[in-house]
Each structure stands twice: as structure tokens, then as C-alpha cells.
Amino acid sequence: MENIMNLPFLQELLLSTMRMATPLLIVALAELYSEKAGLVNIGLDGMMAFGALVGFLTSYITGNPYLGILAGGLGGIMVNMIYAVATIQLGAQQIVFGMAINLFAPALASFIYKAYFGISSTLAQATLMEPMAIPLLSEIPFIGKILFHHTIIVYIAYLLVPISYIFFEKTKAGLNFKAVGEFPKAAESLGINVYRQKYLACIICGLLAGIGGAYLTTAYVSTYSDGIVSGRGFIALSAVVFGRWMPTGVLFAALLFGFADSIQLRLQIINPETPYQLLAMIPYLSTLFALAFFGIKKSGPKANGQPYFKEER
Amino acid sequence: MNFKNNLIKALIPIISILLALLTGALLITIIGGNPVEAYEYLLRGAFGSKNNIGETFVKATPLIFTSLAAAFAYKCGVFNLGGQGQFVMGAVASALIATTNNSLEGLPLIIVSLTAGTIAGGLWGMIPGILKITRGLNELIVSIMLNYVAILFMGYLYTAPLRNGSVPQTAAVRANLSRLMDGPRTHTGIIIAVVLAFGIHYFMFHTAAGFKLRAVGMNQIASFYNGFPVKRLMLISFIVSGAIAGLGGSIELHGTQNRLMSGFGDGYGFDGVAIALIAQLNPIGSLIVAYLFAVLRTGATTMQVGTGLPTAVIDIIQALIIVFAVAGSALTNMPKIKQVILKFSLASKKEED
Numbered sequence: 235m236e237n238i239m240n241l242p243f244l245q246e247l248l249l250s251t252m253r254m255a256t257p258l259l260i261v262a263l264a265e266l267y268s269e270k271a272g273l274v275n276i277g278l279d280g281m282m283a284f285g286a287l288v289g290f291l292t293s294y295i296t297g298n299p300y301l302g303i304l305a306g307g308l309g310g311i312m313v314n315m316i317y318a319v320a321t322i323q324l325g326a327q328q329i330v331f332g333m334a335i336n337l338f339a340p341a342l343a344s345f346i347y348k349a350y351f352g353i354s355s356t357l358a359q360a361t362l363m364e365p366m367a368i369p370l371l372s373e374i375p376f377i378g379k380i381l382f383h384h385t386i387i388v389y390i391a392y393l394l395v396p397i398s399y400i401f402f403e404k405t406k407a408g409l410n411f412k413a414v415g416e417f418p419k420a421a422e423s424l425g426i427n428v429y430r431q432k433y434l435a436c437i438i439c440g441l442l443a444g445i446g447g448a449y450l451t452t453a454y455v456s457t458y459s460d461g462i463v464s465g466r467g468f469i470a471l472s473a474v475v476f477g478r479w480m481p482t483g484v485l486f487a488a489l490l491f492g493f494a495d496s497i498q499l500r501l502q503i504i505n506p507e508t509p510y511q512l513l514a515m516i517p518y519l520s521t522l523f524a525l526a527f528f529g530i531k532k533s534g535p536k537a538n539g540q541p542y543f544k545e546e547r
Numbered sequence: 548m549n550f551k552n553n554l555i556k557a558l559i560p561i562i563s564i565l566l567a568l569l570t571g572a573l574l575i576t577i578i579g580g581n582p583v584e585a586y587e588y589l590l591r592g593a594f595g596s597k598n599n600i601g602e603t604f605v606k607a608t609p610l611i612f613t614s615l616a617a618a619f620a621y622k623c624g625v626f627n628l629g630g631q632g633q634f635v636m637g638a639v640a641s642a643l644i645a646t647t648n649n650s651l652e653g654l655p656l657i658i659v660s661l662t663a664g665t666i667a668g669g670l671w672g673m674i675p676g677i678l679k680i681t682r683g684l685n686e687l688i689v690s691i692m693l694n695y696v697a698i699l700f701m702g703y704l705y706t707a708p709l710r711n712g713s714v715p716q717t718a719a720v721r722a723n724l725s726r727l728m729d730g731p732r733t734h735t736g737i738i739i740a741v742v743l744a745f746g747i748h749y750f751m752f753h754t755a756a757g758f759k760l761r762a763v764g765m766n767q768i769a770s771f772y773n774g775f776p777v778k779r780l781m782l783i784s785f786i787v788s789g790a791i792a793g794l795g796g797s798i799e800l801h802g803t804q805n806r807l808m809s810g811f812g813d814g815y816g817f818d819g820v821a822i823a824l825i826a827q828l829n830p831i832g833s834l835i836v837a838y839l840f841a842v843l844r845t846g847a848t849t850m851q852v853g854t855g856l857p858t859a860v861i862d863i864i865q866a867l868i869i870v871f872a873v874a875g876s877a878l879t880n881m882p883k884i885k886q887v888i889l890k891f892s893l894a895s896k897k898e899e900d
Contacts (some may be wrong), residue, residue: 265845276687316870326877328625329687330824334869341862348857349578468691475685511703519697525684543882 241376247493247500248380253454254499255492257282257446261470262477262484263394264310264480269474270402271435272537273326274414277317277335278467283439283449285310287343289448290458294360299452302443303387304358306452310444313339321460322429325541336467339386344460349506358368362385363453374492385453387445394442398481411435415535418542428542443467465518472521487524494520555879555888560825576707579654582858589826589861590847593842599849605803609634609812609840611740612795613819614826614833615747616672616788622751622828622860623673624764629675630792630818632697633668637793638800639701641669642807645720645800646709656722658710661797668793669786671697680778686785694816705807716808724802735804741834743791748830751843760784792816800869827876840865 261278268275288309289331293302317335320326322526363385401408412429413421422428446466451458469491476490477483500517505513572582593603613630620627627633640663644656651659675689704717711718724734751757763770763780771777796812804811822840826832847861878884 313716320870320874320877324874324877325881326873330873331870331877333628333817333820333824334866334873338863338866338870341859341866343856345574345859345863348859353851353855353857404751447593465569465691465695468688472685472688472692476690509703511706515696515699518692518699521690522689525688526678526682 237488243500245376245380247496249383250496250499251489251493252380252384254490254495255488256388257449257454258470258473258491259391259488260387260394260449260451260483261443261446261467262473262488263391263398263481264439264446265471265474266398266477266481266484268435268439269479269538270412270415271432272418272535272540272542273321273328273432273435273439274332274539275288275314275317275335275436275439276329276332276468276471277314277339278332278463278470280332280336280339280467281310281443281462282450282463282467283314283340283343284313285444285447286451287309287347287447287458288444290360290451291346293452294358295373297361299363300386300454301360303363303448306448307441307445309500310442310447311440313445314436314440318433321541322432322436325543328539328541340460340463343458346461349460355531357457357459359456360451362456387449390483395481395485402481411536415537424543428544432542446470469517469521473526474535476521476524476528490524491517491521498545550568552888556827559875559879560827560868560872560889563825563868563875565869566871567864570867571860574745574860574863575856578856580854582611585854585856585860588850588853589843589846591853594844597728598731599845601728601733603838603841604733604737604879605731605841606844607838608734608736608740608802609795609799609815609836610818610822610837610840611744612798613735613815614837615740615744615791615819615823615830616792616795616829617820618823618826618830618833619747619791620672620762620784620788621823622780623760624767625676625679625781625788626687627672627690627785627788628676628687628820629672629693629816630819631814632690632810633671633789633792634692634796634799634815635694635697635701636671637664637668637796638804638811639697639704639796640664640711640793640808641797641800642704642717642720645722646711646718646806649851651724652807655696657724657801660720660722660801661794664797664800665790665794668796669790671793673786674791676782679785680782681861701811702809705809707806711806714808717806718799719805723805724796724798731802739798740795742828743794744834747791751830778786778870792819815877818865819863825869825872833869 261282265275265278285306289302289306292300292305313335317331320331321328365383365385368382372378402412409459410421411431413426416426418428447463450462473484473491475488477485477487494517498513501513502510572586575582575585583737591809592599593845594600616633617627641660644663645660660725674685674693678684678689679686706715709717724736727733727735738839751761759770759775760780762773763775763777799812818840822833822836826836843861843865847858850856850861851858869895
């Protein structure tokens, strides 16, 4: 027990919580932008997988993980444009189509990886992003290392929370954006271009989800493997529900699920004789329990999930 | 008019399959392969010999179960993405009975084991159902989280308590489903699957209970005001859906895999959903599409060995079928297009008159 209750362990635990929460936070924010414009997108896992592959390949070829992150974001947008056209233009069922994206994008990622490296290659290694310590702040004892000794993506992810809050609550553009998810017909009659806002939401969603996936292969582990996302997109989806469609709530949820993820990893290290599968269940079970006890019925945008046709009035 | 509509509905999956194969050929060409040669290997892998034909049926069997499970839930308007978890839990329950020592043997063992698997799958499917109707939780998220829990639980069982030997896997089951013919591994599971599909079709479209279930799927509010127990029907459909998947897992264990090990049931849940959607939730359609997916799966390995093209090409083709099929049915449901179809069928009707 004493190797759990000491300061270095706690510091490591909280540091890794910040790190593990980052992809969840970015991807949950991606979903938040999508749902605020009335588009439920369960294809997050797929977009992340594709972002992870594109990010990895770019960073492998150029040796620059920052380019990798950027390319991952673009990859996410590309995948999400398929979803955008099908759901916005054709009014395809969003959940069904998100499901299709979850099958298609990881298959495409796996195909590209194998086409590039060959079928039976050993794991290729790419350069990982180095942490950027923030001067002075990172020297604060104990919390300095936890909060201010990270890769740049981590800082960006956490900065996106206040930015999103201000956008949704304090700007006219944000209100217009939300109007599309609440009552598209009224929004249209006020001169808001509903389709354009929805496309914008899909671009933001694809970008962030792709970046969240690329984070896994450029800042977290240095390799790409099929199944690397392992349901993180769905955990992010739960974070939006659990965070009650608010940026601050999403932050809290992502930190909680990130904590669950990092505690199971720490426990695996200090208990090598416990079968790892039992500990690896913790993030999924804690997501389930969190939702079952604190999840809330219907507090999402009102027109969430419904197709919108201009012609039908 | 109705016939025309049905024709268009039936055409969507066929066109989607052709488009997906075409896109696959394009991808193969892009990475420097020969699509004709690749598809030739694919067909040879699926139909080339008695063994290969049998193997295709072996691969189709679990897919039929998971797609029937997905279709059953979705017909009642609930989305069960937990097919894989329920499939795995069914197999886990069976493994607990059939790989450990007890007095049962032969057919009685199989009957008890399949029943246990069905119940386990049903219970695993009941969890998202209960959380949906009591707490209003999104069944999709819950059922997916439960997939991961089930897979890890199975992993725990075959690495620790049920482990047999140095490799992490369980002992072999003490009774197998009987083979249909000498040579190939095709077993009685495929017969159970086909009978079940016809049974579900009859239940869905020819019984009052099936009608109520479909009514809830089509319009919850109208069903509620008609006095249908909407919540109870949703819960029941979730349980039955899980039970179908669980039975599939049991049958896979007793018929094909014989033991639990890493990768058991991998991907069957989502493939099942895709198959159900391509088949437009029709149980008989599920049989056909599941068989097609099995052809692609069995052929993929032969193609990879023969041409060096990764099997991922086939995964892409499968995924594209569903992308095209969903987009296609959305397209024909668009208000504008619907009018065009209506005009077209009215015009052709006049001509007939």
C-alpha cells in the first residue's frame, strides 16, 4: 500500500491523467461542435483511427510530429466530409451513417498502413513530440510538473475549453451556430444558412477528431497499430452526454475518464501478477457507472439527430 | 406502385455491392495490383473446392446470428451495437459449462450449454435495455462499453482461471456440434441459423406481437397512444436480440473454434449491424448478405496469399457496401427524389392501363 500513497506516485498519476484526458477532451469537443449544430456523429472512433494513421505516416516520413498532428486533422476532415454530404445533403440517418464511418475509416487506415509498409512488417517507429515545459510555471513544486510540462497539444486541448465556452455563450456566431441545432427552421427564417453552419460543424468535428487520433500516434505512442483507438471515440461520446453538452462539463468528464484510464495503467505496473484484463476494464466500467448514476435525460440540442430539408416546410 | 417501390428497395443493396466492388478494384489498381486476378483468387478462395465452399458456410454462421440480433433490436427502434459483447458472453457461459468437469456429456451437454449461452447473451443485452428505459441512457454507448467489458472478461478467463496449457486459451469443449459432411468444417449451426432466420421473419411479419414490436420501431408515440407497452417491448427486444447473439457465440464455440482464445468473435458485432442494415432489417435478407460477407471473408485470405494484397481491401469493400447502401436509401427517401419516383411510377402505371 505504501507504494501507492506517496507523492511521486500521485504526481505521476495526475500527470498521466492530464495526458490520457487530452485525446478524450479534444474528441469530445469535436462531438460537442457537431451536436450543437444538430448532428450526432458516432463515427468518432473511425475519424480518430484515420487521423492516427495519417498523423503517424506524416510524422514517420517527414520526421516532424507537428506536421503529423496537422495532417491527422486534415485526414479527419476528409473522412467527415463523407458523413457531412450523406447526412446534411441526403438526410441519411446520422447514427447509421456514423456506424458506417466506424467501419470504413479504420479499414482504410489499415489498408494504407499495409500498402505502405507491406503485410508482414515489423512495427515502424516515428518520432514523438517532446514536452514543452512552460518557463517558471513548470518549476512550481509538485503541480508545476503536472500542469505545465506537456506537449503543445495538451495545452491547446485545455485552451479549447474556455474558447468554446466563449464561442457558444458570448458570441453572435456561436448563438447562430446553436440555433441550427435547436430550431433549424427558425434559424433559416432569420437568414442563417443552416446547411453552411452544419458543414462548418462537420469541418470542426473532423479536424478535432482527427487531431485527437493523431495525438495517439505522435505524442502518446510512437507506433500505429490497428485498433489503437480502442473505443476512445465512444468514451468521448459519453463525455459529451455526461458533461451535459457544456464545454466545462465535457472537460470535467474527460478528466474523470482520463483519470480512470491512467489509474488502471499505474495499477498494472505495480501489480504485474494481476491479470491485466481486470484492470483494463476500469475505464469502460467507470464510464458506464458515471452515466448510469449521473447521466441525464434529454438535455441535448432539441433538433439533435434530425435531418433538415429546406424544401419541407 | 408498391411493387416499383420494392424494386427500388431491392436494387439499392445490389447497386451498392457492385459500386463497392468497383471501388475496391480501383484501390487495388492504385497500389499496383491486378483487380481481375485479385477477384479471381477471391472467388477461388470462397468456391474453389468442397472445403472452401464449406468454410464459407462456417464463416457465414456467426454473422447470421449477429445480424439477426441487430435487426431484431432495430425493428423495435432500439440500436444494439453490443452484438459482439453478447456473442462473447454467450460463448463464455458455454465455455464455463463445456470445458470444465461436470457430469454432462454429448448432446445433453450441448443443449445445456447452448441454453446457457442464450441466457447469458440475453442478460448482457438486458443491461443496456434496462438503463435505457429506466435512466434514459443512450443504449448505443452502453452496449459498446459492455462490448469492451465482455472481451476483457473473456480474456481474463482464458489467461487465468480457465487457462489450459502454456498458451492463453481454454481447454477444448467436451462436445462438438456434428459436421454436415466429411471434410469441411460446416456444422449443424448453419441449419439452426437458417431456421432461426425464417422463425424471426414469421414472428416479425405474421404475428400480433411482431406487429407491435415493429409499430414501436416505426412510431413510438403512436404506439404509446394505442396502448402498446412501449418500454416493455423495447426491453424485450433488447433481451431477445442479446439472446440471439449469445446463441451465436455458443454455436461458434461448439461448432468452429472449440475453445476461447484471443480474437474470438472479433468484429462480428459490427459486421452484424452492417449486414442487417444492408439487408434492410429483413431476416431472410440477412441470410443472403451474411453469406456474401462470408464469401468476401473466406476469399480475402486466399487473395492475400495469392496476390500479396492486404485483406484490408476486403474490409474496405464491406464498409463501402454499407456506406453506399445507407446513402442510397437516404437518397431515395429525399422529398425531391421521392416525388420523382412517384411521378415515374404513376406515369408507368398509366402506360400499363
